[in-house]
Amino acid sequence: MQVSKRVAITGNEAVAEAMRQINPDVVAAYPITPQTEIVQFFADFVSDGKVDTEFVTVESEHSAMSATVGASAAGARAMTATSSQGLALMWEVLYIASGLRLPIVAPVVNRALSAPINIHCDHSDTMGARDSGWIQIYSEDAQEAYDNLIQAVRIAEHPDVLLPTMVTMDGFIVSHGMGNAKLLNDDVVKKFVGEYEPEHYLLDVENPITVGALDFSDWYFEHRRQLADAHTKVKDVVLQVAKEFKEISGREYNLFDAYRLDDAEVAIVVINSAAGTAKTVVDELREKGLKVGLLKIRLFRPFPHKEIAEALSGKKAVAVLDRADSLSLMGGPLYIDLRAAMYDSPGPRVKMVNYIYGLGGRDINMEQIAGVYDDLMEIAKTGEITQPVTYLGVRE
Amino acid sequence: MASLKELSMKEELLCGGHRACAGCAAPIAIRQALTAVNTDVVVGCATGCLEVTTTIYPFTAWNVPFIHNAFENSAATVSGVETAYRALKKKGKIKRDIQFIALGGDGGTYDIGLQSLSGAMERGHDMVYICYDNQAYMNTGIQRSSATPKGASTTTSPVGSAVPSGKRQIRKDLTEIMAAHHIPYAAQASPSNWKDFTGKVEKALAVEGPAFINVLAPCRLGWRFDPAETIELMRLAVSTCFWPLYEIENGVVTVNHKPRNKKPVSEWMKKQGRFRHLFAPGNEDLLKEIQEDVDRNWDRLLAREAMG
Numbered sequence: 001m002q003v004s005k006r007v008a009i010t011g012n013e014a015v016a017e018a019m020r021q022i023n024p025d026v027v028a029a030y031p032i033t034p035q036t037e038i039v040q041f042f043a044d045f046v047s048d049g050k051v052d053t054e055f056v057t058v059e060s061e062h063s064a065m066s067a068t069v070g071a072s073a074a075g076a077r078a079m080t081a082t083s084s085q086g087l088a089l090m091w092e093v094l095y096i097a098s099g100l101r102l103p104i105v106a107p108v109v110n111r112a113l114s115a116p117i118n119i120h121c122d123h124s125d126t127m128g129a130r131d132s133g134w135i136q137i138y139s140e141d142a143q144e145a146y147d148n149l150i151q152a153v154r155i156a157e158h159p160d161v162l163l164p165t166m167v168t169m170d171g172f173i174v175s176h177g178m179g180n181a182k183l184l185n186d187d188v189v190k191k192f193v194g195e196y197e198p199e200h201y202l203l204d205v206e207n208p209i210t211v212g213a214l215d216f217s218d219w220y221f222e223h224r225r226q227l228a229d230a231h232t233k234v235k236d237v238v239l240q241v242a243k244e245f246k247e248i249s250g251r252e253y254n255l256f257d258a259y260r261l262d263d264a265e266v267a268i269v270v271i272n273s274a275a276g277t278a279k280t281v282v283d284e285l286r287e288k289g290l291k292v293g294l295l296k297i298r299l300f301r302p303f304p305h306k307e308i309a310e311a312l313s314g315k316k317a318v319a320v321l322d323r324a325d326s327l328s329l330m331g332g333p334l335y336i337d338l339r340a341a342m343y344d345s346p347g348p349r350v351k352m353v354n355y356i357y358g359l360g361g362r363d364i365n366m367e368q369i370a371g372v373y374d375d376l377m378e379i380a381k382t383g384e385i386t387q388p389v390t391y392l393g394v395r396e
Numbered sequence: 397m398a399s400l401k402e403l404s405m406k407e408e409l410l411c412g413g414h415r416a417c418a419g420c421a422a423p424i425a426i427r428q429a430l431t432a433v434n435t436d437v438v439v440g441c442a443t444g445c446l447e448v449t450t451t452i453y454p455f456t457a458w459n460v461p462f463i464h465n466a467f468e469n470s471a472a473t474v475s476g477v478e479t480a481y482r483a484l485k486k487k488g489k490i491k492r493d494i495q496f497i498a499l500g501g502d503g504g505t506y507d508i509g510l511q512s513l514s515g516a517m518e519r520g521h522d523m524v525y526i527c528y529d530n531q532a533y534m535n536t537g538i539q540r541s542s543a544t545p546k547g548a549s550t551t552t553s554p555v556g557s558a559v560p561s562g563k564r565q566i567r568k569d570l571t572e573i574m575a576a577h578h579i580p581y582a583a584q585a586s587p588s589n590w591k592d593f594t595g596k597v598e599k600a601l602a603v604e605g606p607a608f609i610n611v612l613a614p615c616r617l618g619w620r621f622d623p624a625e626t627i628e629l630m631r632l633a634v635s636t637c638f639w640p641l642y643e644i645e646n647g648v649v650t651v652n653h654k655p656r657n658k659k660p661v662s663e664w665m666k667k668q669g670r671f672r673h674l675f676a677p678g679n680e681d682l683l684k685e686i687q688e689d690v691d692r693n694w695d696r697l698l699a700r701e702a703m704g
Contacts, residue, residue: 025483028476054483058476059515066469066512070440070476071461076483078476096465202461203481203490205436210456212464219453 001192002180010370011174014146014181015081015107015167016041020051020060021189022105022153025076028067030055032086033119034171039081061086065093072102073211073254074358075201077153079104080295083171086113087125090131098133098227099213103156103196104164107149108324110272111171112360120333120361123271124140127324127333135165135234136301140257141242143181145169150300154241158337160233161243170273171258173359176217188248231302257296257305258311260286266376269338270321271297273306274364278321292373297334305341307323312338313345316380319372321392323358331389332356351379357392368393403431409461410438412459416449419623420526421613421630423450429526429611430460432597435507436494438463438477442470442504445535445615445693451570465624468508471516471525473497474699478521495601497524502543502676503533503615506570514589517606524600524607526572528617529675538618542568545638547686549668555673561682562673566689574608575644583643588630592641599645612639618671632664637694642701649701663689 003322008016016038031039043179046055051354054070058064061162064080087108097104109125112118137152139145154163169175174366184192201207215223235255242253244294261267269277277295285292296313304345312318320339322332330336331354342350355372372392379385397404409430416423422445432497438461441447445464447464450457465473474496482492482564498516505527513525532550540553546566549555553563575582580603585593593611600607614621614629621629633639634653638661643652662683665671674683 022636025487026479028479052483052487054479054486057519058472059477059511061477063472063512063515066465066472067476067479068475069465070478071480071483072476074438074477074480074484075489076480078480092466092655093469122673202438202463202477203440203484203494205461205492208459210458210462212457213451213453214448214464215453262595300515359450386646393515 004184006180006182008178009142009181010176011142011145011169012037012109012176013041014142014183015149015263016045017148017183018149019079019184020045021184022079022150022223023051023190024053024079026054026056026068026071026346027080027197028058028064028071028078029080029082030058030061030064032061032083033084034111034175035081035083037175038107038109039047042155045316054251061089065090065097069093069097069100069327070103071101072097072104073100073202075198075203077196079106081107083109084113084125087129087369088113089127094129094132094134099223101162101230102164103162104150105152105156106164106166108144108166108168108174110168111169112216119362121173121323122359122361123324126168128168130301130333133163133331134301135163136299137165137167138297138300139167139169139174140273140296142169142173142179145174146181146183147245147249147253150189150192150252151241151245151396155234155237157196158237161237163230163231168272169206175272182309183250184249190246192248207317234302235299253298255299255307256311257298259294259296261293261295261311263291263314265291266373266380267293267295267315267367268372269295269297269318271300271332271334272325274321275322277364277366281366285370285373290373290377303337303341304339308338309341309345312342312350313347314327315350317376318352320352320354320371320375322354322356323361325356334373351383351385351386353379353387354389354393360395364393397591400590403594407461407540407543409437409458410434411448411457411459411633413455413580415452416445417559417616419616419626420445421587421615421626422446422501423613424531424626425528425613426526428587428590428593429597432594433495433601436492438494440464440470440474440477440494440498441539442500442509443467444504446499446501446503453499455572458670467504469512470498470500470509471502472514474523475516475521478523492516496521498523499523500525500527501534502527502529502541506543506568507541514666516579517574518610520605521606524597526609526611528611528613530613530618531567532615532618534615534618543570547550547674547682547687549673550670558677562670571608572609573693575599578647579606579608580604580646581643583608584610584639585611585641586630586639588627588634589641596643599643611616618670621667625667629667632667635659636661636664636690638664638690640694640697648704649697651697651701661687
């Protein structure tokens with residue numbers, strides 16, 4: 001294992017550092033709170049000659065994603081970064097990036113979507129892009145955002161995969177919150193990500209290709225089917241890359257993080273920074289002898305449904321915490337996916353409830369999470385669910 | 397400057413077999429433009445007639461690397477390609493000299509893609525943007541655009557009993573908007589004047605930084621004319637001064653063609669079904685107004701040229 005340096009760092013700084021070390025050929029990005037710092041830090045790296053990257057200061061996120069698609073199709077390792085409305089503005093081109101099988105990597109700093117306009121954290125932005133064909137990897141803290149971003153390059157560019165990948169972290173809570181992280185040495189990251197050697201690219205002018213052709217009904221379906229097939233390859237690649245990453249960092253990553261889950265009778269499923277708070281609650285309740293556990297999502301797209309269902313099968317009750325609403329009246333997006341995943345799980349039907357929390361940056365505290373565990377233990381005892389979907393911490 | 401014969405001997409970079417309509421000006425314009433390219437080139441194109449007729453999978457009419465991304469982002473996409481080129485050339489991964497051309501119709505350029513184009517021009521990418529202006533959204537079936545001339549009937553500015561005029565608004569002057577970006581080269585051209593047009597493409601490619609060329613591209617379905625008359629429709633647009641041929645090099649305006657006998661704009665209009673209603677009794681004032689618009693624009697252009 002290589003020597004890593006421990007630093008006090010914000011999520012945005014950590015992500016910008018990862019981008020500096022990845023040293024992509026092209027970055028095209030537009031500032032938006034709370035991602036802005038990433039763009040600023042990176043502009044400094046460019047101005048100070050710390051990267052070889054050509055930086056495109058586009059006039060919008062739509063053009064950020066469009067230029068990134070152009071650069072990636074041209075044969076460059078290309079990145080962008082955004083949040084919230086910016087991701088929403090990219091939406092059209094997100095589908096094109098995945099449909100064209102371009103291994104773009106983008107950190108996304110989670111922020112609520114308008115209206116009302118709000119700059120703080122929830123997951124409405126990336127949850128809205130969950131069916132765009134991008135790989136989505138979620139991160140609890142600055143360390144994970146840094147590690148995931150470096151791994152994302154290898155995952156996206158893997159010849160079996162060739163899919164754009166977004167790595168998310170919570171706006172302000174992580175992006176601006178100072179935390180401990182261990183950063184790898186530049187040469188270690190450089191070696192880990194390696195050189196990008198695309199097979200077909202526009203600037204290979206001796207072998208001209210047409211990118212973005214028109215498919216009628218005789219071909220469109222096959223190409224979309226190939227896209228789905230590529231997603232089936234992601235899981236193994238994520239695990240393989242995690243294994244190699246452990247060798248350089250000592251840090252272990254999986255499809256998801258199971259925390260004191262094995263012998264737990266009730267469990268919470270959660271994404272991103274709230275997992276940190278929830279783990280503390282798990283520890284406290286375990287002290288009291290209660291068999292509680294937690295499952296933290298890492299890879300959300302493609303969804304490792306089988307593995308998650310296995311991990312949760314046999315639990316007496318599970319609560320899914322969603323920092324986004326689907327407005328389907330069936331709960332948040334994570335809950336809906338998890339319920340579908342659990343439908344085929346072995347053993348008796350696991351009781352599942354949903355808590356939608358933290359929209360627009362509303363804090364979630366330990367008492368609230370302890371309350372969720374209380375509810376779960378009550379459900380486990382009675383076998384009855386009185387309220388499947390609860391809005392947690394809101395004035396009703 | 398190559399002769400017409402020499403140009404005709406060059407390899408076709410946009411080859412036949414595409415599915416544009418008979419008499420469509422877009423492939424004529426782009427084939428002409430590509431004869432002026434003497435290095436390797438990568439072409440990008442907005443969604444639109446040219447794109448859908450030339451890239452029907454598993455076929456392509458492009459003998460050069462080609463990218464289509466979406467409708468409104470041809471300029472941004474090619475700006476990304478051009479940036480990748482600079483990055484990879486700097487690293488020594490690419491050794492050849494490559495030029496970049498972004499294409500779009502008037503829909504993808506004047507309207508939905510204007511922001512993307514403006515951004516790319518302001519950022520100074522070394523690329524040439526060519527707009528083939530057929531004066532409406534022809535690919536979706538002749539809807540008005542901001543390039544549609546006053547008085548034209550389209551499917552979203554149709555002539556009706558309450559609106560006998562067709563489109564009421566004057567068209568946007570995109571060439572001037574591009575010139576206002578103070579890019580090194582902006583021009584207006586017509587494939588009817590092939591030497592002028594290909595010369596402009598050569599100049600546009602030669603300048604360092606962004607260049608813009610607006611090229612007239614009559615659409616036989618949208619304008620409603622005999623497909624044998626495509627080039628004639630361009631000639632008339634030029635000789636009536638509806639579509640002046642001019643260029644702005646580093647801020648200096650040159651009018652490239654001054655018709656000895658400036659024809660009335662009605663001579664161009666009466667060949668087109670989209671203006672037919674204007675020749676019915678009761679629309680004389682509108683016709684007069686359209687002529688006055690053309691005269692005013694032409695005089696203004698000559699005055700700008702005189703200013704140097």
